Amino acid sequence: MDRQSAFSYRCNQCGRCCHNQAITLSPVDVIAIARGGGISTGDAIARYTLRRGSLLRFLPDGRCAALDGVGCSIHRGRPLACRLYPLGLERDGGRERFVALEAAAGSTGVYGVDGTVGEFLAGQEIDSHLALSERYRPLIRTMSERIAGLIDFAAIEPREFWRRAVAEALRETSFDRNRIIEAIFDADSYGCARKSIAATVAAHLPALNDLARHETDATVIAVAAVLLAVSLGYSPSEAISAANT
Numbered sequence: 406m407d408r409q410s411a412f413s414y415r416c417n418q419c420g421r422c423c424h425n426q427a428i429t430l431s432p433v434d435v436i437a438i439a440r441g442g443g444i445s446t447g448d449a450i451a452r453y454t455l456r457r458g459s460l461l462r463f464l465p466d467g468r469c470a471a472l473d474g475v476g477c478s479i480h481r482g483r484p485l486a487c488r489l490y491p492l493g494l495e496r497d498g499g500r501e502r503f504v505a506l507e508a509a510a511g512s513t514g515v516y517g518v519d520g521t522v523g524e525f526l527a528g529q530e531i532d533s534h535l536a537l538s539e540r541y542r543p544l545i546r547t548m549s550e551r552i553a554g555l556i557d558f559a560a561i562e563p564r565e566f567w568r569r570a571v572a573e574a575l576r577e578t579s580f581d582r583n584r585i586i587e588a589i590f591d592a593d594s595y596g597c598a599r600k601s602i603a604a605t606v607a608a609h610l611p612a613l614n615d616l617a618r619h620e621t622d623a624t625v626i627a628v629a630a631v632l633l634a635v636s637l638g639y640s641p642s643e644a645i646s647a648a649n650t
């Protein structure tokens with residue numbers, strides 16, 4: 406579907422969609438959770454996330470860690486995927502496509518065609534959130550350029566280098582410490598704590614660029630580039646192809 410496609414959804418606040426999901430978080434999602442909940446990004450990561458801040462945490466019984474009864478305890482700062490639900494967003498380069506997700510088991514939400522996808526998005530303040538997330542995308546290219554300056558791919562097999570980087574980036578446990586990833590998701594600990602989400606992002610991006618430009622370990626940069634790409638809704642190849650062009 407595109408933004409003109411007929412679509413509407415009435416949420417009946419049953420809380421069923423807040424169970425057993427796999428929800429990827431961007432750096433902006435983590436900042437939004439923190440600002441919405443009046444906590445630091447470090448606390449937001451510890452309480453509500455997995456995989457270094459890039460996945461929303463669900464408890465062993467299937468509930469989202471932020472679910473309080475049938476309500477969202479971080480509603481004001483809820484992640485993009487929760488704002489979009491029950492739509493999913495697929496991005497390929499500059500193109501976007503929306504898909505209606507299957508209803509959660511037991512959900513009482515009602516799908517309809519009383520509006521458009523664009524109207525639904527406007528009601529969830531999605532575009533401003535998406536625009537802030539997209540501001541992180543050029544950082545993937547910056548990191549890839551830095552990798553190209555550090556590594557001689559004539560001497561190192563590129564496919565194996567990137568295979569290892571992807572595997573490490575997507576590891577949920579037992580991952581190596583990565584200072585760039587820590588800075589990507591924990592903006593506040595990196596000296597970028599500001600009152601609003603937009604002001605935090607504005608301080609965060611130049612700090613991350615600076616960090617990436619001065620990093621001397623290509624593997625650290627590659628792992629961070631892959632996880633950033635995935636967290637923004639792109640595939641790992643977004644980082645790999647940026648390094649090859």
Ligand code: SF4
Binds near residue numbers: 423424469472479
């Ligand atoms: S963050 Fe809130 S809206 Fe999203 S799954 Fe968790 S409880 Fe539900």
